[in-house]
Structures are given as structure tokens and as C-alpha cells.
Amino acid sequence: MEYYEKKISFLGENIQIIRKHRGMKQQELANKIGINMQSLSKIERGVNYPTFDTLEKIMDVLGVTPNELLSGEWKYIDHTEPYIMDVIKREHQKVFENRQSG
Secondary structure: OHHHHHHHHOHHHHHHHHHHHOOOOHHHHHHHHOOOHHHHHHHHOOOOOOOHHHHHHHHHHHOOOHHHHHHOOOOOOOOHHHHHHHHHHHHHHHHHHHHHHO
């Protein structure tokens, strides 16, 4: 039982860390999941625990699984990654075209 209590105690902290990593303000996340900022603050500080419905919304907005949220081990996928890959592909294509014409 102690193991589960420890996992749950880190839930709020993990939500806060992931939210900040995603570049979201507390108010922004609160708005997206439909609760007030004070409630989210209490969840992040471990004062209150989210309802199952709220927890599902948090996971959806932050893009994490329940295991990632509880363990604190999530994939550091950034929204800029697809953009960067597109830029690299376009630059590679330019180099290829320049070699073909030159």
C-alpha cells in the first residue's frame, strides 16, 4: 500500500512538471480541463486529488498516459519536432536539387 501512496503523492508534482515542460500556464491548463485555477493549484501541490474525469482531461491535454503521469517518466515530445523535421527535409531537398542542376 505504501508504494501506491508514494506514486499518488507525486501525481500533482508530475502534472506541474509536465505542464511547465509543455509551456503551459496554470490558468491555461485549468481552462482546458474545465476547472478553476485554485483547484488545479491544489491538485499540483498535492492538497487535493483530481476526480477521474478531471484526471482524464489532464492526461488528454498534456498528452500523457496514466502510467507516464504517475511514474513521472514521459516522452519529451515537443510540438516543434514535426516542424523541425519538415525544415530539415526541405533543406535536404534544396541541396539535392542544387547538386542536380549544378
